Each structure stands twice: as structure tokens, then as C-alpha cells.
Amino acid sequence: MSNDYDIAAFRNLIGPIRCEVNPILVKQKSRDFYWYSPVLKRELEAVTADIVVSPVSEAEVAAVLKAAHKLRIPVTPRGGGTGNYGQAMPLTGGVLLNLIDMNKILTIETGRVVSEPGALIGDIDKATAASGQELRMFPSTRATATIAGFVAGGSGGVGSITWGGLRDFGNVLRLRVMTMEAEPRTLELTGQDLHKAVHAYGTNGVITEVEMPLTARYDWAEVIVGFNTFEGATAYALALAEQDGILKKLVTVVAAPAAQDYFLRHRAMIPAGQSVVLLMIAPHALDAFEAFSRLHKGATILFNSHHAAPEARSGLPPIYELTWNHTTLRGLRVDPSITYLQVRYPDAGAVKRIHDRFRDEMIGHLELIRFNGRIGFAGLPLVRFSTEERLQEMIAEHEAMGAMIFNPHRYTLEEGGMKQTDATQLAFKRETDPEGLLNPGKMIAWEDPNFDFSARKNFLFPGLEARALAAQT
Amino acid sequence: MSNDYDIAAFRNLIGPIRCEVNPILVKQKSRDFYWYSPVLKRELEAVTADIVVSPVSEAEVAAVLKAAHKLRIPVTPRGGGTGNYGQAMPLTGGVLLNLIDMNKILTIETGRVVSEPGALIGDIDKATAASGQELRMFPSTRATATIAGFVAGGSGGVGSITWGGLRDFGNVLRLRVMTMEAEPRTLELTGQDLHKAVHAYGTNGVITEVEMPLTARYDWAEVIVGFNTFEGATAYALALAEQDGILKKLVTVVAAPAAQDYFLRHRAMIPAGQSVVLLMIAPHALDAFEAFSRLHKGATILFNSHHAAPEARSGLPPIYELTWNHTTLRGLRVDPSITYLQVRYPDAGAVKRIHDRFRDEMIGHLELIRFNGRIGFAGLPLVRFSTEERLQEMIAEHEAMGAMIFNPHRYTLEEGGMKQTDATQLAFKRETDPEGLLNPGKMIAWEDPNFDFSARKNFLFPGLEARALAAQT
Numbered sequence: 001m002s003n004d005y006d007i008a009a010f011r012n013l014i015g016p017i018r019c020e021v022n023p024i025l026v027k028q029k030s031r032d033f034y035w036y037s038p039v040l041k042r043e044l045e046a047v048t049a050d051i052v053v054s055p056v057s058e059a060e061v062a063a064v065l066k067a068a069h070k071l072r073i074p075v076t077p078r079g080g081g082t083g084n085y086g087q088a089m090p091l092t093g094g095v096l097l098n099l100i101d102m103n104k105i106l107t108i109e110t111g112r113v114v115s116e117p118g119a120l121i122g123d124i125d126k127a128t129a130a131s132g133q134e135l136r137m138f139p140s141t142r143a144t145a146t147i148a149g150f151v152a153g154g155s156g157g158v159g160s161i162t163w164g165g166l167r168d169f170g171n172v173l174r175l176r177v178m179t180m181e182a183e184p185r186t187l188e189l190t191g192q193d194l195h196k197a198v199h200a201y202g203t204n205g206v207i208t209e210v211e212m213p214l215t216a217r218y219d220w221a222e223v224i225v226g227f228n229t230f231e232g233a234t235a236y237a238l239a240l241a242e243q244d245g246i247l248k249k250l251v252t253v254v255a256a257p258a259a260q261d262y263f264l265r266h267r268a269m270i271p272a273g274q275s276v277v278l279l280m281i282a283p284h285a286l287d288a289f290e291a292f293s294r295l296h297k298g299a300t301i302l303f304n305s306h307h308a309a310p311e312a313r314s315g316l317p318p319i320y321e322l323t324w325n326h327t328t329l330r331g332l333r334v335d336p337s338i339t340y341l342q343v344r345y346p347d348a349g350a351v352k353r354i355h356d357r358f359r360d361e362m363i364g365h366l367e368l369i370r371f372n373g374r375i376g377f378a379g380l381p382l383v384r385f386s387t388e389e390r391l392q393e394m395i396a397e398h399e400a401m402g403a404m405i406f407n408p409h410r411y412t413l414e415e416g417g418m419k420q421t422d423a424t425q426l427a428f429k430r431e432t433d434p435e436g437l438l439n440p441g442k443m444i445a446w447e448d449p450n451f452d453f454s455a456r457k458n459f460l461f462p463g464l465e466a467r468a469l470a471a472q473t
Numbered sequence: 474m475s476n477d478y479d480i481a482a483f484r485n486l487i488g489p490i491r492c493e494v495n496p497i498l499v500k501q502k503s504r505d506f507y508w509y510s511p512v513l514k515r516e517l518e519a520v521t522a523d524i525v526v527s528p529v530s531e532a533e534v535a536a537v538l539k540a541a542h543k544l545r546i547p548v549t550p551r552g553g554g555t556g557n558y559g560q561a562m563p564l565t566g567g568v569l570l571n572l573i574d575m576n577k578i579l580t581i582e583t584g585r586v587v588s589e590p591g592a593l594i595g596d597i598d599k600a601t602a603a604s605g606q607e608l609r610m611f612p613s614t615r616a617t618a619t620i621a622g623f624v625a626g627g628s629g630g631v632g633s634i635t636w637g638g639l640r641d642f643g644n645v646l647r648l649r650v651m652t653m654e655a656e657p658r659t660l661e662l663t664g665q666d667l668h669k670a671v672h673a674y675g676t677n678g679v680i681t682e683v684e685m686p687l688t689a690r691y692d693w694a695e696v697i698v699g700f701n702t703f704e705g706a707t708a709y710a711l712a713l714a715e716q717d718g719i720l721k722k723l724v725t726v727v728a729a730p731a732a733q734d735y736f737l738r739h740r741a742m743i744p745a746g747q748s749v750v751l752l753m754i755a756p757h758a759l760d761a762f763e764a765f766s767r768l769h770k771g772a773t774i775l776f777n778s779h780h781a782a783p784e785a786r787s788g789l790p791p792i793y794e795l796t797w798n799h800t801t802l803r804g805l806r807v808d809p810s811i812t813y814l815q816v817r818y819p820d821a822g823a824v825k826r827i828h829d830r831f832r833d834e835m836i837g838h839l840e841l842i843r844f845n846g847r848i849g850f851a852g853l854p855l856v857r858f859s860t861e862e863r864l865q866e867m868i869a870e871h872e873a874m875g876a877m878i879f880n881p882h883r884y885t886l887e888e889g890g891m892k893q894t895d896a897t898q899l900a901f902k903r904e905t906d907p908e909g910l911l912n913p914g915k916m917i918a919w920e921d922p923n924f925d926f927s928a929r930k931n932f933l934f935p936g937l938e939a940r941a942l943a944a945q946t
Contacts, residue, residue: 024926109689110605111757132583133689136718162492163717170718176902213720213757215688218584218608228860242846244636245609247686284584284686288643291664373715373848 005073005094007050013067017060018101020052021326029096032083036328037407038339038385039084044208046468047089047098049076056101058178058186058208065206068095068437075178075180076439077202079118079149082141086411087153087201091441092463097206100146106209108133112173113338114211124212134217136171140324148207151175151198158250158280158320160369161241163215165197173213177205181430194429201413203439203446204429220249220280222305222319225293226271230255230364231352232298233275234377238348239296240277241368241375246289247282252323254278255355255364258382262330265316269302275364276302278319301348324380329363331382339391340365342406342416343379343398350402351377357401358394360384379403412459414444419453421445478546478567480523486540490533491574493525502569505556509801511812511858512882513559519941520562522549522569529574531651531659531681538657541568541910548653549912550675552591552622555614557798559884560626560674564914565936570679573619579682585646587684590621597685606929607690609636609644613797621680624648624671629851631723631753631793633842634714636688640671646686650678652905660905664684669901674886676912676919693753695720695778698766699744703728703837704825705771705774706748707850711821712769713750713819714841719762720755722730725796727751728828728837731855735803738789742775748837751776751792797853800838804855812864813838815879815889816852816871823875824850830874831867833857852876885932887917892926894918 011019020026027048034040050073055061068075074094081088090096102116102401105127113135114126122143125134136158139145145154151172156165163171175189177197186208189197197205217366227233237253240246259270270276277299281289283306293299305313322330331338345351345366355364368375385391388409395405410416413425426445429438436446441461444451451459484492500521507513523546528534541548547567554561563569575589579602586601586608595616598607610632612618618627624645629638636644648662659681662670670678700706703726710726713719732743743749750772754762756779766772772894778786795803804811808916812823818824818839828837836855841848856933861882868878883889886898899918902909909919914934917924 025665065500111689111755168718169716169765170720172756173760191760192768193764213718216584243642243685244843244846245641247643282584284646285643287664291666292642295665370717373717375846 005050006071007073010051010067010071010073010095011083013070014053014063017063018054018056020054021050023048025094026050026052029078029081029098030353032081032086032088032091033325033329034084034086034089034411036084036325036332036339037409039388040362040411043464044086044089044091044411046471047086047091047464048093049090050093052096052098054098054101061097061102061178061206061208062184064095064097065178065180066182069175069180069182069435072435073287074437074440075206077152077206079146079152080120080141080144081373082139082145082149083153084408085416088149088402088439090466091411091461099148103146104206110216111214112211113214114209117207117210118146120391121145121147121150125217128214128349129217132217133214135159136213136215137166140320140326142320146250147210147212152200152202152207155199156369157324160367161248161251161375162370164370167195170213172198172210174209174211175207176209177432178208179205180435180438181432195424195426199413199417200425200428201439201442203413203433203443204425205432205438218247218282218284221283221286222303223281223289223301224266224269224280224303224319225277225279226274226302227298228274230275230355232328233277234348234351234366236296236299237277237366237368238375240279240289240292243288243292246285246292247284249280250280250320250323251368251473252278252327253364253366254322254327254366258331258363258365262327262334263322264330264334266303266322271302278323280319324367327380328382329361337385339383339385340380340408341383341395341398342408343381344404344406345377346402348377351379354398354401354403355381355396361394406446410458411461412442412444414453415459478523479544480546483540483544483568486543487526487536490536491527491529493527494523496521498527499523499569501553502554502571503563505554505559505561506798506802507557507559507562507740507884509557509798509805509812510882512861512864513884516937517559517562517564517884519944520559520564520937521566523566525569525571527571527574534570534575534679534681535653535657537568538651540651542653542657544656545908545910547910547913548679550625550679552619552625553593553614553617555618555622556626557881558889560915561622561912562884563912564884565940566794572621576619581687584687586686586687587682588620589620589749590680590683594618594620594623596623598690599803601687602690605690606687608632609686609688610639613793613799615793620685624683625673625675627678628672629842630797633840634721634724634848635843637843640668643686645683647682647684648680649680649682650905652678653908653911655907668897672886672890673898673901674912674915676886676906676916677898678905678911685693691720691755691757692757694756695756695776696752696762696774697739697742697776697792698750698752699747699773700750700771701747703748703828706750707821707839709769709772710750710839710841711848713752713762713765716761716765716844717764719758721758722755722859723751723793723796724841725751725800725842726837726839727795727800731800731804731836731838735805735807736795736801737803739776739795744775750888751796755790764855770813788798797840800853801855803837803932810858812856813853814856814859814868814871815880815881816854817877818850818852819875821850824852824925827871827874827876828854830870834867883911883931884934885915885917887926888932
């Protein structure tokens with residue numbers, strides 16, 4: 001793919017649709033939180049689009065896609081840019097399709113909300129509150145993340161302790177997707193078809209409308225429980241997560257000394273050396289939660305937002321902004337050498353063995369989530385980064401010890417996921433983006449059908465390299 | 474305990490509180506669905522109170538308890554009388570404390586409802602509907618069962634697939650309980666203390682107020698799915714139950730030919746030989762449910778109330794009235810030789826092995842429920858009754874094959890439960906009912922502290938026998 005896109009012709013074709021070509025602003029909109037990873041930081045530093053286009057309607061999206069298709073300019077859809085793997089970074093330039101102005105919330109009914117793709121997740125939760133409802137799950141970037149960005153680039157988050165992940169049946173209800181063709185079509189995806197576009201990074205269609213399930217909204221209590229050991233915190237978190245009658249939205253474990261070193265506004269309440277469990281508990285479950293915790297030896301409730309004095313609460317960020325990828329962010333802000341991994345542990349024993357193995361080099365961070373009807377351990381451990389080789393070794397050791405790694409230091413769907421082709425998504429791309437113009441470089445199966453995953457070598461997208469070379473000349 | 478209660482003096486003491494002494498009406502109010510069990514039917518046939526008292530306030534309850542305590546007359550609290558084990562039957566006569574007129578729903582807030590003990594569960598669900606809420610769980614006798622009766626005599630029901638059982642932390646929020654003393658006191662139980670009175674059959678206090686958690690209310694779709702084998706139906710039910718994103722309120726499996734033979738209004742829609750899975754699915758989960766079911770070989774959706782024509786729905790009882798103890802009831806109505814067991818199976822393999830073992834003598838009936846964070850199999854298999862000895866043999870064989878039996882052919886807490894003393898409940902009885910006047914004969918630990926459970930002999934309450942003898946003279 002060459003870098004010589006006819007941007008002038010493209011602008012002519014799209015007419016009055018709002019766009020931006022100032023290189024500084026374009027580059028700003030061409031990034032996400034890829035810099036959490038020192039590997040991606042090196043690889044993607046130079047990535048930028050040629051133009052940012054900000055449609056306000058489905059008709060404008062169609063006009064953009066039609067024009068780009070005609071001129072063979074790649075198009076990378078983007079929401080709030082809160083991803084961590086370069087999901088929405090235009091590896092080989094072209095059009096950055098900024099969907100943040102398509103943010104209308106269209107209908108709210110019992111159990112359902114329909115919105116445009118760029119609606120902020122926080123805004124959806126505000127709008128649905130009047131009906132006593134909220135989204136089942138949200139990323140820790142709730143305030144700035146868009147709903148379609150979450151569906152296309154996320155996997156789960158706060159709420160997954162009850163509902164599982166976005167890929168599970170029922171956690172996305174309907175997507176409207178526009179194809180990248182001479183005459184863009186819109187397709188409605190429901191049921192099994194949703195798997196075609198959920199977590200596909202916008203490589204096989206542009207999401208123009210999202211229907212999500214809602215659940216009962218509560219004024220969740222934010223709670224921090226302290227433990228002398230990470231193992232103790234883990235055991236408590238699992239036992240609490242398995243209490244079916246205690247309604248919760250978040251169960252996170254963070255090993256010492258992360259809370260003390262990185263949670264700057266909360267650190268005063270956390271004794272030295274303690275690992276913590278961070279929780280969101282329904283108010284009407286607090287009595288039961290406290291009774292359960294009292295029975296659990298070694299658990300000390302350090303903070304409960306529903307009992308704390310207003311002074312004690314003021315200035316604190318929401319507790320979910322200490323969890324999921326925000327944990328890493330808080331580490332990075334204090335210690336720029338911090339990075340992370342994404343892990344699925346088979347059980348609490350493996351959590352312990354692996355964390356004992358990497359003591360000092362890694363700080364434990366678990367997110368408990370439901371997985372096929374059972375509570376499972378996801379992990380986003382904080383890693384003290386030394387070299388890329390060592391990081392790779394650590395990944396291999398995790399795998400050798402029985403854990404699954406979703407590598408956050410790779411920009412492709414396959415390497416960040418199950419290390420194999422998603423045949424459903426690939427087939428859908430053939431149908432929706434026959435020229436391969438949507439978010440190029442992210443789906444290995446499309447770019448290099450013969451890529452050998454078992455060789456354990458990184459995929460390098462030629463378009464990224466060509467673009468970088470062109471930029472230097 | 475003698476049968477010579479001074480009922481006349483008691484009436485004098487309670488003054489204008491409404492009561493009934495007509496023996497036919499008193500006997501009517503002295504029973505429950507104990508006759509599901511041929512054993513209890515024989516043992517409890519003659520049981521009747523001497524007087525039914527129907528207080529309308531806590532002050533009246535206190536007056537009744539005070540008078541009965543003074544005269545040493547036993548008092549058995551009763552709600553709707555929908556239990557199956559004689560929970561509310563006055564084994565040795567005395568006062569039947571009918572709480573059905575204390576039925577006010579006091580407050581409804583987000584996540585909580587407070588009511589008097591005799592409020593009907595169906596009425597609570599109607600009252601909370603305006604706020605978009607409903608109870609987490611209800612028995613199949615929702616229409617006629619009271620909330621305190623459910624808490625004191627039940628263990629779970631429709632909704633337990635999501636929330637677990639009534640004994641789990643968080644599924645009852647608060648109970649107000651009155652003691653049986655010279656000066657009755659009221660105690661407020663929350664958190665861990667709730668275990669003192671939940672499922673204690675009213676042996677250690679009279680519940681005068683109940684606070685229960687609420688959850689989001691939906692217009693649940695009623696669905697029937699057909700399978701060629703019981704094993705296939707079981708596997709599908711488990712897989713569906715483990716779908717965290719598909720919100721459901723009920724997952725029941727009923728083996729052939731129960732649906733065809735006993736579900737008289739539904740039988741026309743169920744092909745001969747098919748076992749069925751009976752479901753309540755949230756409307757916004759139907760798409761996902763149908764997509765999931767399509768992937769499951771051998772599953773045929775036979776009925777979906779949200780797609781069925783009004784003619785097809787008219788005259789049908791609610792689907793939950795085919796499940797839990799209503800399954801047994803429907804069997805009994807057609808074939809009076811039907812009775813049942815209550816089983817917890819360790820896994821699907823045990824379900825299959827046990828049901829293969831008893832083919833023809835037993836018809837499989839499973840209720841899937843959450844249990845310590847995982848989906849578990851509870852069973853209420855229909856048994857073609859021959860003799861009490863054979864029933865006992867079947868129970869022993871179940872236990873030998875790894876299943877746990879909660880014997881529904883026993884009237885004591887211990888024999889119907891874990892076959893051991895509940896020390897918490899016993900200690901609470903010492904505190905709340907020092908004379909042992911509340912619902913005598915139901916707590917073995919109280920009646921006979923030296924009873925040897927390991928001997929596997931039935932407990933026979935002497936008071937029941939004395940009463941029966943007295944009635945003959």
C-alpha cells in the first residue's frame with residue numbers, strides 16, 4: 001500500500017463534511033493509549049492519519065466511505081481513542097474516521113438502549129439513570145470512551161463480574177454496520193451474527209448504531225478491603241465473587257505496594273504492605289457484604305463510600321478508575337518503567353505460583369469476571385519493564401505455567417487474542433471490505449493468510465513500514 | 474405435652490382478636506401440602522389445632538404470644554400453608570397463629586421492599602412493579618404463598634438460577650422476630666443473624682416484618698424447548714444456565730412423559746417422547762437465547778409466549794406453575810400414586826446415572842440453581858410410589874450414588890435438611906422460646922438433644938403421638 005493518497009480529491013468528494021488536516025491535531029487524533037506498551041510505543045510512535053473526518057450522520061459516513069473507496073484510501077474508525085493496543089491507530093495513514101460527533105442517544109426502553117456509535121458510555125449511563133437503568137458493563141475509561149469503541153475494541157470491564165464479557169451472547173443486542181464498498185450498505189447484526197463485528201477493531205465494517213442491554217441502576221458503594229497478603233486478598237475476592245446473593249459490579253485485587261505507591265488519592269487509607277480488594281457493592285447488599293467479610297479472617301474494611309464522611313470522600317476519583325487498565329495508568333504516572341500483561345489464570349493456585357515466580361518484577365492485579373457461568377481470574381499484572389526480550393520471556397513463562405496471555409504489546413487482533421484466525425470475522429471482512437481498506441494491518445488473517453502463528457514471531461505489517469519509510473523521505 | 478389446653482382462658486386473655494374454633498375450619502387451616510408425601514399423609518392426617526387466631530398487628534401478635542405463654546399453649550405460626558413438609562402444621566395442637574391478615578406492604582425503595590409477614594408474594598410483585606422492580610425469587614406457589622412463610626419454610630425457587638437460595642447472604646435483608654416469652658420482645662435480625670430464623674419453620678420466633686431485596690422487573694418470556702432425550706435436555710439446560718449474558722429467571726428440566734401426561738394445558742405442544750426445558754427469559758435476551766439455541770443440536774423451541782398468538786397462550790397457567798413443587802402437584806392430580814424426592818446432584822453425570830438406574834420408577838425433574846457461584850442441579854424427581862420401604866431404599870441408593878437427599882417425607886428441620894443440628898437455630902430457640910412452645914416437634918435438637926442421626930431412624934415426636942391418642946379418647 002502506498003502512502004500517496006489523493007487527499008485533495010477526497011476532500012472534494014466529501015464536500016461539507018467536517019474534517020481536519022492540521023498535522024498536529026491529526027496526529028493527536030491518531031493515537032490511543034498504545035504507549036502503555038514500550039513495544040507499541042516504539043513501533044507506533046510515528047503513526048498518523050492524513051486527515052481526520054468527523055461525520056455527524058450515517059449519510060455522512062456513507063459519503064466518506066464511498067469517497068475513500070473510490071480513491072482507495074484506507075479508513076480507520078475511531079471513538080474516544082481509549083484503547084491500549086493501537087486498535088484505532090491508522091497504521092498506514094489515510095482517513096481517520098472520527099465518530100465522536102455521532103453521539104445521540106436514540107431510544108431508552110426497559111432493558112435496552114439504542115445510540116449512535118460515538119455516544120460516551122458515561123453519557124449513556126446518565127441518560128438511562130432516569131429509568132432506573134444503566135449499562136451492564138463499562139470500561140474504566142467510562143468518562144471518555146464511546147459505546148461503539150468499547151464494542152469494537154474492548155472485551156469487558158466493570159460489570160463483567162456479573163455479566164461476563166462483551167462477546168458473550170446477550171451483552172450486545174444489535175449493531176448496525178456500514179460496508180466499505182463503492183455503494184456502502186448498512187447491515188443489521190443480531191444474535192450469532194454479532195460475533196462478526198464485536199472486537200474486530202472496525203476492520204470489517206463501520207458501526208453506525210449500537211443497541212445494548214440495560215440492567216438495574218444502583219448507587220454502588222465503593223469499598224476497599226485490606227489484607228496482609230496477596231494470596232489472602234485473592235481467596236477473599238473469589239469467595240465474595242461466588243456469593244450469588246451479594247450483588248456487585250466490580251471485584252479487583254491489587255497487590256502491595258501498588259495501592260500505596262500509585263493510588264495517590266487513596267494511599268493514606270491503605271496500611272503499608274497491604275494488598276487490597278476494590279469493590280463496587282449494591283447498597284442493599286452492604287449488610288450482607290459486611291457480615292460475609294466479618295467471617296473472613298484477615299479482611300479489614302478500609303473504606304466504604306456509603307459510610308465515609310464527606311471530607312473523606314472528597315477529591316477521590318471513582319474507584320473503578322483504580323481498576324482494569326486504569327491500574328496500569330496510575331502505575332505509569334508514578335513510574336514510567338511500568339508496563340503490564342493481560343493474563344487468564346486457570347485458578348487461584350496458578351495465580352499464586354505465577355506471582356511468586358515473578359516477585360519484585362511484577363505486581364499482582366486481578367480482575368474477577370464471570371466466564372462460562374463460573375468466576376474466573378483475569379489479570380493485568382504490573383510489570384517493571386527492562387527489555388523487550390525479557391518481556392517475551394515472561395510471557396513464555398506464564399504460558400508454560402498454564403496461564404493464557406492476551407498480549408497487550410501487539411497491534412493485531414490475533415496476537416492480542418487467541419493467536420488464531422477468527423474465521424467468522426475474516427469471512428465478514430471479505431463481504432464488507434473487499435478491498436481491505438478498513439483499519440489495515442490489524443487482521444493478520446487478511447494481510448497474510450499464510451502467517452505461521454506457531455513460529456511465535458511477531459507479525460510486522462508491511463503497510464506500517466512503507467508508511468514510516470515514506471514519512472522519512 | 475398434654476392436650477389439655479385451656480382454650481377458654483386463652484380466649485379471655487386475647488379479648489377481641491379474631492379467632493376461629495369451628496373444628497372443620499380449624500382443621501382446614503391446620504394443613505399444608507404435606508399430602509404430597511404418602512408418609513406424611515399417614516403420619517399427619519389427624520393433626521389439627523384447637524383454635525386459629527388471626528391477628529392484624531404486631532401488638533395483637535404480642536397479646537396472643539403472651540396469653541399462650543402464660544397458659545403454656547403451643548403456638549404454630551402459619552402463612553399461606555403452601556409448604557410440603559408440614560412446616561406449619563400444629564403437631565400437638567394448640568394455637569394456629571394465622572398471619573395472613575398481616576399483609577400490608579410497608580415501603581418500596583430501590584432494591585428493597587418491607588412488608589408484614591402475611592403479604593402474598595404475588596401481591597408484593599404487583600406492588601413493586603410500578604417501580605420497575607420485583608422480588609429476586611419466588612416459589613411456584615407465588616399466588617398464595619406469604620413472604621414470611623417463604624422465608625421460614627422455603628429454600629429458593631424461581632429466580633434461584635440467578636441469585637442462589639434464601640439462605641445465601643443478601644437474599645433476605647432483615648427480619649423482625651417476636652419472642653415467645655412472658656413479655657414478648659421484638660428482635661431485628663440482619664446480616665449473619667438472619668441465619669437464625671431463615672428456614673427455621675417458625676420454631677424460634679414469630680416473623681412480624683420482612684425486608685427483601687428487589688431486582689429489575691421484566692415481562693419474562695415463557696419458553697419451552699423440546700429434546701429427544703432427558704440427557705440432551707440436561708446438557709442444554711446447563712449450557713444455557715452458564716451463559717452469563719442471557720438473563721433468565723427459570724431453567725427447569727422435565728423428562729418424558731411427564732409433560733405429555735401431566736401438563737394438561739400444555740401437552741398439545743409437546744411431541745410424544747420429548748423431554749422439555751422450561752424457561753423464563755428476559756425479553757431483551759430473546760435474540761441471544763434463540764441464537765444460542767440454534768447452535769445447540771437437538772433443541773427445538775416448542776413455545777415462546779412472546780411469539781405465540783393470543784389464542785395459543787389463552788388458558789395456559791404461568792410456566793412456573795409447571796415447575797418446582799408444582800411439577801409434583803400436576804403429576805399427583807393425574808396419578809395419585811405419584812410422589813417425589815428432593816435431590817442435589819454433584820454433576821450432570823450423576824443425574825444421568827441415577828435416572829438410568831430408576832428408569833420407569835422415577836421421572837426426571839431438575840431445577841437448575843446457582844450454588845456458591847456455580848450452576849448446580851437440584852432435583853425434584855417424580856416417584857411412582859409403592860411402599861415406604863421402597864422409598865427409603867431409593868433414598869439410600871441416591872446417597873450411595875453420590876447425591877444428597879433433602880427428605881420431603883419428614884416433618885423435622887433436620888431430617889428434611891442436612892441431617893444435623895443447626896447450632897445457630899438451636900441457640901436462638903433457647904433465647905426466643907425457652908419453654909419450647911413455638912411449633913413443637915419440628916426441631917429434633919430441641920426435642921431430643923441425644924437423637925442419633927447416624928442410626929438412620931425416623932424421629933417420632935412424642936407430642937404428636939400423645940395428641941393422637943388423646944383425640945381417640
